[in-house]
Structure formats: C-alpha cells, structure tokens
Amino acid sequence: MPFIRPAEEKDLHCIEHICRMTAGPEAKKNEEVGRKISLTYSTYYARAERETCFVLDENGTAVGYILCAPDYLKYAKEYRKNEVKQLWKIDKTQSIAACFLPFGYLPFKNKYPAHLHIDLLDEYQGQGYGSQLMSALLEKLKEMQVPGVMLIVDKNNTGAQRFYERAGFKKIISAFGGVVMAMEL
Ligand SMILES: CC(C)(COP(=O)(O)OP(=O)(O)OC[C@H]1O[C@@H](n2cnc3c(N)ncnc32)[C@H](O)[C@@H]1OP(=O)(O)O)[C@@H](O)C(=O)NCCC(=O)NCCS
Known part of the structure; x- marks a missing residue:
C-alpha cells in the first residue's frame, strides 16, 4: 500500500524519472529531452530542499512527489548557481531559458515566498494521493510559518487547475500560457 513520507537523498533518481514521465510525450520517449526537463524542474528541490519535499512510496520506490522551495531568494540564487550551470554544459538554450524561470515567481515572492511542483506517475493518479501529498506539504509550511505558497500551471492543464x-488555491493571474495560483497559509 503506497504511503507518504519525506523525500530522502536516495529518491533523487526516482524524482527525476517521475518528472520526465509526467512532462509529456517528447520527454517520455527521448531520454536526452527528459534529462534536461528533470534538471530544469525537479533536481534542485530533491537536492537542496528536502525538508519541504514529500514522496509517495511504493515498496521503497518514489512513484509521486510534491516538491517545494519555501524561500524564493534561496531558490533563485542556488538554482542558478547549480542546475542552470549544469544545463549550460548540456544545452545552452535550455540553460538560458532556465535562468529566466525564477522570474516567473519573483512578483509574488513577498506574499507567497514558497512555490511547488506536484506529479504522480499515471497509474497513481486519481486515487487521492495528490491530496495526501498536498496536505503533508501544507502542514510542514504552516509549521515553518511560511506565509504563502504558489505555483504556475499550464493554461491547458485544466485537470491540475x-x-x-x-x-484551496485561487487563480491570481494568467499570462504567457501559464496560470498563477496561490494560497495564503
Ligand atoms: C494533478 C495531480 C497531482 C492530482 O493528484 P491526484 O492524486 O490525481 O488527485 P486526487 O485524487 O488527490 O484528487 C483531488 C481532487 O482533485 C480533483 N482532480 C484531480 N485531478 C483532476 C483532473 N485531472 N481533473 C479534474 N479534477 C481533478 C479530484 O476530482 C478530487 O476532487 P474531489 O476532492 O472533489 O474528489 C495528478 O493527477 C498528476 O500528477 N497529474 C499529472 C501531472 C500534472 O498535471 N501535474 C501538475 C502540473 S502543474
């Protein structure tokens, strides 16, 4: 029976795999594309923010996650110093795009300093595990007295919205193909 637990160092590869498998058909079939997407959207959190990351565990393997950076300023600085640099060695265009990624969260950093990503492998969706991961994270952020949390979701991903x-998230603004959603804690 799958259960929720805090993320650990050993989960890094599973987290990167889940990110790749839930990032669309191109990332699924092309390992190189998948690797760059994982490095852009998941590695930082699994490496540097484990206190606010939780996984759905089935037999010791992570099959879903919620990843969160509780402090925008730390995230923007460390992500650019590490993951953006690593991407530069693999693909300069992707690295430049990743360098701009933190700007999406910047206007909201005072009211909502935390941001999150959540993904479950296909066969674990629609069974309440996403809600359980979200509850675990929100409880942790409240305990840490983080004032608010936000996320950016693709405008076409109406199921996730x-x-x-x-x-409990509210839509704040839609722009550039993304919808910003946020919650005060
Ligand atoms: C989005 C996701 C994290 C939700 O987790 P989940 O475990 O499938 O969702 P739950 O079973 O906990 O559902 C909780 C509630 O959300 C609703 N919901 C979840 N997914 C939905 C969908 N695709 N369409 C409509 N409603 C949805 C459920 O109906 C449920 O509502 P209820 O409280 O009225 O019963 C998960 O489906 C997923 O990983 N999807 C693919 C990747 C993705 O889109 N990630 C988000 C990127 S921004």
Missing part, C-alpha cells in the same frame, strides 16, 4: 482549486 481543478485539483489545485479543490486543495
């Missing part, structure tokens, strides 16, 4: 609304 519905999920976030059910979890």
